[in-house]
Amino acid sequence: MTLLVLLGISLSFAVVLAFLGDWKYAPEVNITGSAAACATSILLALQVYLHGPFTAGSNFFFVDAFNVYLTVLTAFVSMTTAIFSRRYMRVEREHGRVGHWRMRFYHAMYQLFIFAMLLALLTNNFGVLWISMELATLSTVLLVSLYRTPNAIEAAWKYFILCGVGIAQALFGTVLLYFAAERLLGVGGEALLWTNLSHISGQLEPTVLRLAFVFLMVGYGTKVGLVPLHNWLPDAHSEGPTPISAVLSGLLLNVALYALVRCKVLVDGSTGSHLAGRMLIGFGLLSIIVASFSLLRQKDIKRMFSYSSIENMGIATFAFGIGGPVATFGALLHMLVHSLTKSAIFFTVGHASQMHGTQEMERIRGLIKGSPVVGWAFILGTMALVGMPPFGLFASEFLILTATIKEAPFLAPIILLGLAVSFAAIFRRVQPMVTGVVPPWQKPLKAAHLPVILHMALVLLLGLYLPRFLSDWFHTTVELLK
Amino acid sequence: MPVSFAAQINSVMAALILLTAFGLLIQRRILGLLHLFAWQGLFLGISTAIVGYVTGVHHLFVSSILTLTLKVVLLPWILYALIRKLNIRKEIETLVNIPATMLIGIALVIFSYHLTAPITQLSSLVTRSTLAVALATVMLGLLMMVTRHHAVTQIIGFLALENGLFFAATSATYGMPMVVELGVALDLLIAAFIFGIFFFHINTTFDSLDVEQMAKLKEGD
Amino acid sequence: MIAYSLLIEAVQVLILLFAAPLFAGWVKTVKCRMQGRTYAGVFQPYRDIARLFSKEVILAENASWIFRITPYIVFGVTVIIGGIIPLISTDLPFAATADVIALVMLFAIIRFFTALAGMDIGTAFGGMGSSREMTIASLAEPAMLMAIFTVSLAGKSTSLTHMVQVMAQGELLLRPSLAFALLAFIMVHLTETGRVPVDNPSTHLELTMIHEAMILEYSGRHLALMEWASMMKLFIFSALGIALFCPWGIAPAEDFPGMLVAIVLLAAKLAVLGVILVLIETGLAKMRLFRLTEYLGSAFLLATLGMLSFFILE
């Protein structure tokens, strides 16, 4: 019940906002909507915590340890982002970069996007999963091109085409999956339900599933932003409005990876080999290396951090590929903490670039002196991002790396290289931005501190103290994904 | 109508779809592309309907109707309207080395046959043999998107690719569950609107629909 | 018993204090003889020291306490060293204070403070002297330690008295390692005591001075202490060489007559050594500063050869 309410909320708010549009208090409504969703999701989590996984809407939806935490995460980050976007978009509005219609559009699409992601997470049906992924893409395409600048349009176009094509492959994969399943479960909706498939995955036809996984891998992999399917990502994340970049980097990638992992479970179950795992490892490594080296030569601040998203997603994918209790645990934790950290960073980045009126890193200077909260949050967030303790990402990377050197020692040096390079690259850029004296062109700004502080606090907490229920969920998920 | 006969018709349709796919690959004039695309949609719809008729899976009729309305009427119409509006109907697109493209296309067909052969052995469906064609169509659509550098033609390629997927859905399995079918259709519709909007934006900002000029965002040098 | 050894200790220190100028005088005399110059007799150093003690101290205005305390420290350390190396008997209660390595480091203290004193006044010469002194020392010290290590490997100890005992008891056989080590030691000896070819104690030509440059500003009792200390240093180094390489005759514990013999022997050995020194000094010319690298390098090489031959041949 809660589950349907949750989906209902975001969908209805999408509609409401579409009508409210550019009303003075639209941002507040937006916040309310996401807050309500967040609250409901926490209720949902509570139910799962108390009664374990369950399905709803006649097996159409279901929650288990795996997707519930991602759901809460999605709802939460969407809320904080909404809070952030209130200030941010107001400034954009004042700068006249967005107009009446676009604001309306922005808010509606924002909620629709959240709805799509929640649907993707909560649905039990692979077909619907696919649909909602596509929906998520479509709802953000026009947000990416919100500013109508040539670059924005180019980015959005690439995003649209590449993800469209990618996701189409995923559909083909789904068809094949259905093709394999229907022979066991009979024609009809039953054959695409995760709850059924996960039980009979052993009997699914390996040859078909192998073929299916290739397409699913490429399809959802495109959305995860795995190299070499990643090319849309830096453009889309850097050209859109910052709140959108935050949710894209922070949430959408997670959801896509979630889909991918679900599929992997089935394939592993049927083929019984470690094939899917090896594919994930390969893509993960490639992403880590390519992304970390690309980081070295970035000039645009948001672009740089979107590359780091690629890198981190690569790490998580790699970890899922490695498998085993520790690595998988690490991967789950990594998804959680990365999205918190990354969105926090995007918040600060958004303010920073508004203060300086540019995304050129060369022109952003003296943040700590200019606006201490933003500055410190930025540098601390960066430290967290590159995996310095005591922040959460360190915990996950610690687990992943140590597991790696046990499971696949010869890969450890590559990861080491990747991490080292990305660390050097990111810090090389961030340090001069936060330190030093305030440049003349820097303008003070009323920044939204709450979201940033909230996120950083959570990241720190997760680094120092991981709550028991979370780790229980992770452990059950680990069992699930074995 | 006996099953075998239906199967034959179905394979004829498959052949036609494949043919249109190749046609799309080498057609230069945009309007020609539109027509070919519409035809492909038609064949797709027909084959879906036949399968539905033969197997008595009734929601296939729905999806066939969906297909016909969307792919034969709506989308071509939207595209046509756009082309008119942006008056690019005359535009003749130069293609990269048609023979080469065709050879690659052939290779892809063979490849997809080789891939699907083992699977089709497993299936008991009358339509199973057409899976190869479906995959080939997907591939060809992709190939088309690679070789064309006009926004509209890329979109057409994309839609052709979608056709391939539909065909796969109906041929490999007797159609996906209804929800999925509808959802996919919905997505397709939204997509149609979005690229519609895009054509305007691209055209206004770059005053042409050539995607070649959208290569500003890149790394360094 | 302890009283006896303390007595020996005292005797030894006295010998050091009062025989050192004599030895210096002896060397000077022989040298003058060789170079056909007239000489003021072997007791001249005593007169010099006495004269200097009676003079008043002329001190530069900006001399700090470092400059004033240095002579005392130098003197003190030298005397301590004198109490450690066995001149006439191995029965020295104080000898255990420092083994050979510590001994070398004690010499380093002397150098350290002298160099500081050289820089204290802030003249160009002082600085030059200190800089050169420290440079040379840093090259000499490894060579010296290598030489000593060779001996101590042979003697299975770094404690001087024990080494002397071992060597003295051990029958006189020709050990190549020791021969190499001895050569190296002599070369270092010349360096450390600031003699030709490294430095010229009797020069006052500014640009060739090293040791003299550092103590240029000293006068009166300070200078006296410095001079006396450097004489003792010459004496000590010679004695050290003797103790290491031809300890025969140095009396073992509780052997009073043996000790008297030892004194005589020591005198004889020193006399011979003095002559050898003079021969070397007159035979060689002073080197350019940067030739010293090769000189000390070869000293180091010899010492190393000594050690290698110890491991390989013995």
Add this chain to the structure above:
Amino acid sequence: MTPFDIAMASLFLMLSPVILVPCCARYRSFAIHLSFSLTAAASLAAVIAGALAVQYGTITSAVVEMGLPDLPFHLRLDPLAGFFLCVIGLLSFFVSLYSIGYVKGFPAGRSVVRFVVFFALFITGMLLVVLADDAFFFLIAWELMAASSYFLVMFEDEKAENRRSAYLYLVIAHVGAIAILLSFGVMAGLANGFASFQGYTFAAMRATAYPVGWATAAFLLSFFGFAAKAGVIPLHVWLPEAHPVAPSNVSALMSGVMLKTSIYGIVRITFDFLKVFPWWWGGIVLVLGLVSAVLGVLYALMQHDLKRLLAYHSVENIGIILIGLGLAMIFTSFQLPALAALALIAALYHTLNHAMFKGLLFMGAGAVLHATHERNMEEMGGLIHRMPWTAVFFLVGCISIAALPPFNGFVSEWLTFQALLLSPALHRPILSLLIPLGAALLALTGALAAACFVKAFGVTFLGHWRGHHPIQKVQEVDATMRGGMLLAAAVCFFLGILPTHVITWMDILAERLVGGKLAASAGAYGWLWLTPIARERASYSGFNVFLGIAVVVVVAWLLLHARKADIRRVPIWDCGFEKLTPRMQYTATSFAMPIRRIFGFLFRIREETDVVPPVRHPAYPERLRYRLRVRDRFWYWLYQPVGEAAFFTARKIGNLQQGRIQVYLIYSFVTIIVLLVFLG
């Protein structure tokens, strides 16, 4: 109240300023006093805890329910940890006192809060590194230490120099940390193949026996990591950059104790976890130690920035410590516990000593900086007249680090020499032949160090003032700073003359780690005589040396001053040369010139003189400017190529993202085909 409780108490005390100071930031002076007295108290507590733990060999462990639920934070206080607690606590106590005066001297613009917070976190990090008992917590503490010190290095962040050094420092530290992490991964995996998280506890790692291949991997990884932190050549380049630019009290801590945490790490992993290893591990450590020692001191000689010089000396001393460790490892692998004990004690003793005198020296340098606002020795001179106390303390530091008796530096170097000379006991002729050569190199190091500190002290404190602004501005520093230095100096002295006590105190370390005891032989002849192996073998008595010299000096002085001895103050004679100006003194550069000439091939030297041609008189050029740049060769050998390679790769990889959508489509197209071909 067990040592462990005291340690915990000290941790909480240490963290308290982090919360308190922001509250009372308004009252600057009060905040400073409060926070630093708190840290001082905490450090003292740490010292007590450590001392007791070593004294009674107590082992206490505890678990804090934090971190990952299945991997809570484990803490453990054993003698080894205790010893390092002592080292860290002792120096941070002195530095805390010193900081009261030093931080007061900050210009008003600087945020005291920021400094205090990171200062406290920094010390806490070091204490936790020593106390941590599982890999996860260890690394958290390790990186806490690194990060907070990074912010301290960057304290004056408006200077580009500081930013650059801090960046370099953090990168190298972090890369090292990842390497350490991987080595923990190896050990944890073998300790308990990731069935649960228990493999990460040090207890499990201790209990495991490692196959030699994996052990080697673990050792090499961790050694790389720790060497990067310790500034072992060739991983040292960050050190002479970062230490000088940090505030001096921080440099004191960084050089004095932060580097030691990596020594702790090496000892912990090698002797406590891996236990059994081939001799060549020790060989590697030994060789790197020798290289660091010699090159470190040579580079130090070339510096004219006082703090940079000291920083390079840290490289040298870390080298000396590693020599001891390497020997200990070699002896252990040849089952010679007694000798291993000697070497290990030598190394640890030098760790303690170096912490003391390097801390003292940096505090002295800080005092000079505080008084003259100058780090460049070429602008100093004659400070002994203006800052007599600082001069005395600094001199003590110089004597100690130059390894001159009777101060502490000598004792540990002497022990190292003894250990080196025991090589004949090894069953490998080649080793027993090569190791004494190491002794020769150590001797070279010692002599050069002496030269270097004659230069440092002489140029800074002696002679005439070379600076441009008048020397009258220069004032002696205040009581707290002097107090800190005084205590450090006193400790240096006592560690020098009472070595036997210290050795008997820390003997348990050797016993626990290498299974050999030293105290029995070392103290055999009472506290006065230090006889590491046997009296016949070698003996030293710092106390006697001190006493002897003192007595003779006093006697001589009394004799000479029996009758009134008058001293006449006159202008400098200087062989009768007149018009002597301060610029004519030997400078730091000219002092080191002979050595630069001799060892020139080790440096990258750029000398240029530009002459403004004669105008007034044909013989005399108008002006003659001489510029000298001595650079670290390793920068050009190691770091530049790596950086260039990285950027080259980046450029190549950047071409992937070349903008045309068709190309991107081809990527995914090809990906599908390839995957299908290989997997379909």
